[in-house]
Amino acid sequence: MSASTDSSAGHPVLVVGAGPAGLSAALALRAAGLPAVVLERRTEGAVRPGSRAAYLHGASLRELERLSPGLGHEVAGRGLLWATKRSYWAGEEIYARTYPQTARGGLPHFTSLPQVITEDLMVAACRMQGVTFHWDVEVASARSTAEGVLLTDSAGREWRSDYVVAADGSRSVLRAACGSPLEGPRSPNTFVVVDLEDDPEHHPMPIERTFHYRHPDLGGRNVLTLPFAGGWRVDVNLRVDDDPMRFLSPEGLRRWIPRVLPEAYGERVRWVSTYRFAQQVAADFTDAHRRILLTGEASHLFAPFGARGMNSSIPDAVRAVGAVLQALEAGRDRAAAGAAVSRFAQERKEAALYNRACAGSALDHMLARSPSLWLRQRAAAAVATVGRRAGEWLDSAPYGPKLTARGAARSSY
Numbered sequence: 001m002s003a004s005t006d007s008s009a010g011h012p013v014l015v016v017g018a019g020p021a022g023l024s025a026a027l028a029l030r031a032a033g034l035p036a037v038v039l040e041r042r043t044e045g046a047v048r049p050g051s052r053a054a055y056l057h058g059a060s061l062r063e064l065e066r067l068s069p070g071l072g073h074e075v076a077g078r079g080l081l082w083a084t085k086r087s088y089w090a091g092e093e094i095y096a097r098t099y100p101q102t103a104r105g106g107l108p109h110f111t112s113l114p115q116v117i118t119e120d121l122m123v124a125a126c127r128m129q130g131v132t133f134h135w136d137v138e139v140a141s142a143r144s145t146a147e148g149v150l151l152t153d154s155a156g157r158e159w160r161s162d163y164v165v166a167a168d169g170s171r172s173v174l175r176a177a178c179g180s181p182l183e184g185p186r187s188p189n190t191f192v193v194v195d196l197e198d199d200p201e202h203h204p205m206p207i208e209r210t211f212h213y214r215h216p217d218l219g220g221r222n223v224l225t226l227p228f229a230g231g232w233r234v235d236v237n238l239r240v241d242d243d244p245m246r247f248l249s250p251e252g253l254r255r256w257i258p259r260v261l262p263e264a265y266g267e268r269v270r271w272v273s274t275y276r277f278a279q280q281v282a283a284d285f286t287d288a289h290r291r292i293l294l295t296g297e298a299s300h301l302f303a304p305f306g307a308r309g310m311n312s313s314i315p316d317a318v319r320a321v322g323a324v325l326q327a328l329e330a331g332r333d334r335a336a337a338g339a340a341v342s343r344f345a346q347e348r349k350e351a352a353l354y355n356r357a358c359a360g361s362a363l364d365h366m367l368a369r370s371p372s373l374w375l376r377q378r379a380a381a382a383v384a385t386v387g388r389r390a391g392e393w394l395d396s397a398p399y400g401p402k403l404t405a406r407g408a409a410r411s412s413y
């Protein structure tokens with residue numbers, strides 16, 4: 001079916017965006033027996049660099065497995081399950097924990113792999129489930145009315161649907177159409193992220209996630225190293241007055257990487273990026289007519305610490321599709337249909353606000369701007385080798401609070 005013929009027909013639902021949120025929405029639609037049509041501005045198979053969201057929680061793997069049997073296991077099989085996490089304070093180890101092995105045949109409690117591999121596996125699962133993709137379709141504008149949504153792409157074609165699951169990323173055109181800005185702060189300082197290609201044969205490293213507070217060889221900056229399938233991510237917490245270029249330039253990379261990893265890794269850089277620690281949530285997750293449902297980065301932006309971005313995109317998408325199904329079933333009962341979408345918007349905004357608070361607490365901890373927190377951290381580091389709880393606190397705090405029973409009930413991820 002060509003895009004032009006398909007575009008003129010009306011659809012019950014269109015999904016905009018083929019990232020983790022859009023692909024999850026497409027799988028959820030197929031699992032419910034509805035047609036799933038995805039519009040994506042990228043060209044099919046276009047390769048994007050970088051590991052991006054490189055960490056999937058067990059809850060996400062279980063959800064993918066439910067949406068398309070075999071998918072969760074496939075993603076887990078391609079990922080890396082590092083067994084140990086370790087924290088250091090100014091050169092001293094203060095905490096280590098090794099996880100038990102996953103039971104045979106079960107899904108692991110997390111996996112680390114580049115986002116693009118996860119997406120490739122999800123696209124393959126979507127094809128198997130009969131999802132229709134329209135690549136190279138860039139939605140340029142959207143108009144929602146009480147009757148439905150009209151999308152216009154950059155080639156001037158029009159796409160009509162009753163509902164749109166918007167998964168078109170942080171610069172979402174659909175969010176703009178909802179008149180719903182992202183609200184919330186970004187960190188004053190920059191974080192530098194570097195992907196390094198693994199070299200297990202010549203330069204093996206223990207497969208462990210480490211967080212180093214006040215790294216003595218990097219001027220006291222915090223440094224995370226995270227292994228993932230095929231490589232390593234290094235995430236450096238710069239100071240407010242640091243010039244990121246000093247860390248990003250080829251000379252800069254060759255200078256500082258050997259201070260935190262075996263020297264050869266200075267030559268194994270595959271991707272470099274920077275970010276500000278975002279804690280941003282859309283004002284509303286839907287439009288005035290309750291026809292557009294915002295998911296993933298169209299509705300929230302979180303820093304990678306805690307892995308709340310991609311992992312919350314999946315339940316966003318699943319809940320959005322659940323709401324669309326209820327709305328379609330409600331048919332002409334406009335009030336019931338609108339109420340189903342409103343419940344989605346409220347529930348996922350609440351989850352995003354919880355994640356935002358978690359991201360904020362992780363950032364506070366890393367910046368330690370208040371004298372009392374700074375003192376508590378120093379005291380905890382001083383006793384961490386004898387008092388395990390102090391080390392545990394320092395180890396977990398950079399990722400934000402764990403899911404509480406209340407948070408889990410609100411499906412915060």
Ligand SMILES: O=C(O)CCc1cccc(O)c1
Binds near residue numbers: 307
């Ligand atoms: O371990 C996590 O929370 C997810 C992976 C991660 C953590 C911190 C920084 C980063 O760039 C990735």
